[in-house]
Amino acid sequence: MLKIIISGCSGHMGRVVESICAADPAVQVAAGFDVLGSSDREFPVYSSPSQFTGEADAVIDFSSPAALDGLLEFAKTTKTPLVLATTGYTPEQVAQIGAAALEVPIFRSANMSLGINVLLELVKKAASVLGDSYDIEIVERHHRRKVDAPSGTALMIADAAASACGHESEYVFERHSVRQPRDKKEIGISAVRGGTIVGEHEIIFAGHDEIMEIRHTALSREIFAQGAVEAAKFMATVKTPGLYDMSQLVK
Secondary structure, X not given: OEEEEEEOOOOHHHHHHHHHHHOOOOEEEEEEEOOOOOOOOOOOEEXXXXXXXXXXXXXXXXXXHHHHHHHHHHHHHHOOOEEEOOOOOOHXXXXXXXXXXXXXXXXXXXXXXXXXXXXXXHHHXXXXXXXXXXXXXXXXXXXXXXXXXXXXXXXHHHHHHHHHOOOOOEEEEOOOOOOOOOOOOEEEEEEEEOOOOOEEEEEEEEEOOEEEEEEEEEOOOHHHHHHHHHHHHHHOOOOOOEEEOHHHHHO
């Protein structure tokens, strides 16, 4: 049986991951990490990864960027693979993750949804075909509690489009401070926060007398939790240090 640690187990996503694991006979939650602690769980919860002395096959992290240092140290010390589903990392933290991946397997994705990762391939194809004849705008919508903006997924989409559009791109976040006509190299990214929106991402390719849109709507958080659990199952089989993502999982 696969033993998983849930980092951020007292948060919204942590509890969804717990429910997914409870319904999967092949998975057992060995422990949880959470600075808030918890006394109502069927597994032990530690405020710091360094307090855990047991064994696990993988760690699923849906906490916050502030937890990264402790998780990376735990992973390197115990050689336990990480599944990082947290967003909002700084460039310095991304570099930390890359350095740690030289020592331990790390799976990182800003979005664990299978549908989103298919959408990324569609965006690459559209950008490569439409080239600089179409303007690209990305609009993302999330619930009022989401801290980072734009979403990590929106940045993934922008990176996918930029990698395939055939010219150097510049990201423009909102447009309130821009007082000039739109440049061809721009990729616009706008964020909306409100209510209980789980997650919506819309990519607009606007050309002359023609508009094409690609859209993904998440109707529940379960799709992200399920993807993270599948990633943990995959990482439990990985012995080679390195950075892994959904492209290895869905191929």
